Amino acid sequence: MKVIMTLLVRDEEDVLRSNIEFHRAQGVDFFIITDNKSEDATPKIIRDYEAQGIAKYIFEADDNYDQTTWVTRMARMAAIEYAADWVINNDADEFWWPRQGNLKQCFMGIPIEQNILVAQRHDFVPLVDEQAEFFHDMVYRKQVSLNTIGKPLPPKVAHRGDPEVVVAQGNHWAELSVPEKIIEERVDIFHFPVRRYAQFTNKIIKGGQAYERNKTQAANVGGTWKTLYKEYQRNGLVDFYRKQSMDAQQIEQGLRLNTLVSDRRLSDYLMTLEGISRAEGAFPADQQDEITTGG
Numbered sequence: 001m002k003v004i005m006t007l008l009v010r011d012e013e014d015v016l017r018s019n020i021e022f023h024r025a026q027g028v029d030f031f032i033i034t035d036n037k038s039e040d041a042t043p044k045i046i047r048d049y050e051a052q053g054i055a056k057y058i059f060e061a062d063d064n065y066d067q068t069t070w071v072t073r074m075a076r077m078a079a080i081e082y083a084a085d086w087v088i089n090n091d092a093d094e095f096w097w098p099r100q101g102n103l104k105q106c107f108m109g110i111p112i113e114q115n116i117l118v119a120q121r122h123d124f125v126p127l128v129d130e131q132a133e134f135f136h137d138m139v140y141r142k143q144v145s146l147n148t149i150g151k152p153l154p155p156k157v158a159h160r161g162d163p164e165v166v167v168a169q170g171n172h173w174a175e176l177s178v179p180e181k182i183i184e185e186r187v188d189i190f191h192f193p194v195r196r197y198a199q200f201t202n203k204i205i206k207g208g209q210a211y212e213r214n215k216t217q218a219a220n221v222g223g224t225w226k227t228l229y230k231e232y233q234r235n236g237l238v239d240f241y242r243k244q245s246m247d248a249q250q251i252e253q254g255l256r257l258n259t260l261v262s263d264r265r266l267s268d269y270l271m272t273l274e275g276i277s278r279a280e281g282a283f284p285a286d287q288q289d290e291i292t293t294g295g
Contacts, residue, residue: 001085001086001104001107001108002029002030002082002083002084002085002086003027003028003029003084003085003086003087003088003103003104003107004028004029004030004031004032004078004082004084004086004087004088004161005023005028005030005031005032005087005088005089005090006031006032006033006034006071006074006075006078006087006088006089006090007019007031007032007033007034007090007091007092008033008034008036008067008070008071008074008091009033009034009035009036009038009042009046009091009092010035010036010037010038010042010203010206010207011038011039011040011042011199011202011203011206012038012040012042012092012093013038013040013041013042013045014133014134014195014196014199015092015093015134015192015195016042016045016046016092017045018133018134018135018270019090019092019093019094019095020045020049020055021270021273022095022266022269022270022273023088023090023095023096023103024054025102025269025273026096026098026102026103026104027102027103027104027105028088028103028104029054029104030054030055030056030078030082030084031049031054031055031056032055032056032058032074032077032078032082033046033049033055033056033057033058034058034059034060034070034071034073034074035057035058035059035060036060036062036063036065036070037060037061037063043057043059056077058073058074063209063210063213064210064211064213064214065207065210065211065213065214066214067169067170067171068166068167068168068169071089071167071171072165072166072167074089075087075089075159075162075165075167075174076162076163076164076165078161079161079162079163079165080163083161084161085107085160085161086107086117086158086159086160086161087158087159087160087161087165088103088158089156089157089158089159089167089171089174090156090171091171093191093192093193093195094121094156094189094190094191094192095189095190095191095192095266096119096158096187096188096189097187097188097189097190097265097266098186098187099185099186099187099188100186103187106186106187107158109186110183110186111183113181114181114182114183115159115160115162115176115178115180115181116157116158116159116160116174116176116180116181116182116183117157117158117159117182117183117184117186117187118155118156118157118182118183118184119155119156119157119158119184119186119187119188119189120153120155120188120189121145121153121154121155121156121188121189121191122141122142122145122153122188122189122190122191123141123142123145123153123191123192123193124138124139124140124141124142124190124191124192124263125138125140125141125142125194125244125245125246125251125260126138126194126195126196126244126245126246127245127246127247127251128242128245128246128247129247134192134195134196135192135266135267135270135271136267136271138192138195138267139262139263139264139267140246140251140254140255140260140261140262140263141190141260141261141262141263142259142260143258143259143260143261144259145191147224153191154170154172155172155189156171156172156189157171157172157173157174158187159174159176160176162174162176162177162178163177164176164177165177190263190266194241194244194245197237197238197241200237200241201232201237201241204228204229204232204237205229205232207229208226208228208229208230208232209229211226211229212229228240
């Protein structure tokens with residue numbers, strides 16, 4: 001069983017290393033990473049893992065966020081060049097949390113006839129006075145995760161390796177060369193799209209400008225990014241960010257009203273990984289409890 005993860009990244013230095021270390025410990029064998037014009041330490045982080053022999057670095061110079069083309073290229077490479085049994089098309093702010101065992105064990109347990117794994121996403125909220133790394137402070141999960149226009153947050157998918165796969169924009173679906181047969185409720189995705197203000201505004205500005213240059217996608221594709229970029233052009237993003245981040249009183253109220261739940265599983269897991277020497281190898285994954293409405 002070989003599990004390969006693709007990542008399309010841009011200026012993700014605050015989260016990328018944690019993402020790779022987590023999924024590496026969960027049984028992901030190799031990472032194919034496309035860097036789209038990062039201006040921070042992201043390329044160096046990728047090169048560090050490439051030097052270890054567990055990652056492939058691809059530089060993408062185009063600035064039109066043609067995600068379908070770029071991720072499809074990686075997903076096909078995973079199948080053709082690296083003989084992937086399963087491919088996870090991921091973003092740097094998403095952590096695939098198995099409900100039982102680790103990720104590799106999860107994929108090994110899927111019946112052979114099923115070839116698409118659908119995973120629901122769950123947003124964690126940033127704190128107003130956040131100081132530490134994102135996973136130290138962001139331990140409060142929304143009970144119901146919605147996008148910026150109030151619709152349910154769409155899931156993501158992993159798929160069996162397929163040299164002819166086409167990955168949809170946003171990684172929300174994958175068209176295979178054989179009929180798709182879905183399995184659900186095996187993995188949840190812990191999602192950290194809004195962390196610090198500088199990270200968030202940089203993401204929206206560059207992503208929004210890139211989508212404006214994209215002439216290949218339908219007008220309704222990338223709606224969240226486009227909506228926020230227009231908001232940035234009108235009023236900036238300070239007010240929006242303040243509405244997304246929470247202070248101690250708002251957290252307390254959310255817990256009391258059951259709109260938030262305290263969920264320290266990822267935080268505890270990553271802090272444990274931090275304390276282990278890289279020379280000792282990946283931290284063995286715990287048997288994870290199933291995510292429930294109450295956390």
